[in-house]
Amino acid sequence: MEVLIKGLDYVVTQDDERRVLRGASILIKDGEIEEVGHVGGPADEVIDGRGMIAIPGLINTHSHIPMTLLRGVADDMDLFPWLQEKIWPMESHLRPDHIRAGTTLGVLEAVRTGTTTIFDMYFFEDVVAEVLSRLGMRGVLSEAIIDFGTPECKEVDECMALADRLVRKWRDHPLIEPGYGPHAPYTVSPENMEEISNRAKESGSVIQIHLAETEKEVAEVRDKYGKGPIELAHESGVLGSRTVAAHVVWPSREEISLLRETSTLVSHNPVSNLKLASGISPVPELVGGGVRVSLGTDGPASNNTLDMFETMKVTALIHKVSRRDPKAVPAQMALDMATRIPGDFVRWKVGRICEGYRGDIVLLNVRVPWWxxxxxxxxxxxxxxxxxxxxxxxxxxxxxxxxxxxxxxxxEEIFAEAEKASLDLLEKSGVGSLLKGVN
Ligand SMILES: [Zn+2]
Incomplete structure (x- = not known):
């Protein structure tokens, strides 16, 4: 099967020289990019690229996709009442049908906003994997593990067993990379983090974890263990080149070194951090310290979208103003964080438009005033x-x-299913009665 994208205005390759090719075409053969440049000839499918530019598909390295169902149910609240009064009561009623409806909506949203690989960490991750594989979406999917259980598992051993099963079932799937999701150092004990990291290492699987998201978390972990959450995670064996640390808003200088030494991938989630007032991650220091930094949206309850274009723009802007330095995060750096940097983390060759890379490509219409x-x-x-x-x-x-x-x-069917599932959660949890405009 050959696909030819012909006569594009530009191709943003994201190769080592960051070349942007003018008037180029792309030939994809059996899912792999075969040629970029002046390619012609017949193909099974030809896309007319005039008036469009091609970029590598964007990679969202932190999300909770099924939380599309919780979008907008509670905004402008402090983090803990937000979780305890709204989010957790609704989540406690989640069943596979809700997850299926919320994930389908999330994949539709991610695709329509230019994302081709999405990282996810949630419950019923097997259902998430099933939806992504059916819709042709690439995913790095970790079953969430919490000491006191999740909506899918009653206690931590059961959660770990679910993650084991996810890994065994999906590890050879061409579009899915399964893994483990110890929620955070304030919800998973050091012993359990160690057990999880051993299991992940045994199978070479990805670990996704929240680290140093809020000042409150850092203070609590320091009180309890005498060290910061990133240091604690490191001592439990969690950091490493197959690990994604989400947020990292409040790392110490020593913890920045640990992230670099272990080649841990950081997922910077500026929109969620702004909305929940968590703070501004020291991204220029992380990058300057040699840490690999990528971008994520976080779940749609705290964003409220899965839009990576918005995330790139906010990333580039927020660090400029916080430093009063327009050079703090340039556009090219923000684009790298959404393409080639996370592309080098996953097991597929993605994040660049180069020969030998997978055909994960997004075309944008540039015949609009703002271009x-x-x-x-x-x-x-x-x-x-x-x-x-x-x-x-x-x-x-x-x-x-x-x-x-x-x-x-x-x-329209996808919207209707998601609306139905969301109303069901509102009703069962009793949260709905508190909302205006829901009946
Ligand atoms: Zn998160």
Missing amino acids: VPLHSVVSHLVYSARSTDVRYVLIDGEVILEDGRFIKGDE
Whole structure:
């Protein structure tokens, strides 16, 4: 199967030289990029690229996809009442059908906003994997593990067994990379973190964990263990080149060194950190200290979207103003954090448009006012682009979004299923009665 994307205005390769090619075409053969440049000839499928630019599909390294169902149920609240009064009561009623509906909506949203690989850490992750594989979406999926259980498992051993099963079932799937999700050092004991990291290492699996998200968390962990959460996680064997540490808003200088030495991938989630008022992660220090930094949205209850274009723009802006330095995070750095840096972390060759890489490609319509004049493609991608500019999405060479149309399902049906599932959770948890406009 060959797909030819012909005559694009530009191709943003994200290769080592960060080349942006003008008037180029892309040939994809059996899911792999075969040629980029002046390619012609026949193909099974030809996409007319005029008026569009191609970028590598964006990679969202931290999310809780099924939380699309909890979008907007509680905003503008302090973190702990938000969790205790709204989020956790609703989550306690989650069943596979809710997860299926919420994940389908989330994948549709991710695809329409230009994401081709999404990291997820939640409950019923087997259902999440089933939905992603059916919709042709690439995912790095970790079963969440908490000492006192989750909506899917009563106690921690059961949670770990679920994660083991997820890994065994999905490890050979071409689009899914399964792993372990110890929630955070304030919900998982050092002993359990150690057990989880041993299991992950045995199978070479990914670990996803929340680290140093709030000042409160850091103070609590320090009180209890005499060290910070990142240091504690390191001593439990959690950090490493197969580990994603989400948030990292409040690391100590020593902890920044630990992240670098262990080659841990940080997932910076600026929109969630802003909305929950967690703080501003010291990204320039992390990058300057040699830490690998990528970007994530976090769950739609704390964002409220899975939009990586917004995340790139906020990343580039927030560090400028907090340092009063417009050079703090340049556009190219923000784009790298959403493409090639996390691309080097996953087991597939993604995050660049280069020969030998998988055909994960996003095409944006640039014949709209905010793209004109087009002097600097990368700068426009971060500061001017809107996710609604996305017209085509290919994952593993398969067209998932065709001229703005999601071809894996009916959008209205997906909306209706998600609305039904969300109302059911509101009703069962009693949270719905507190909301205006819900009946
Ligand atoms: Zn999170």
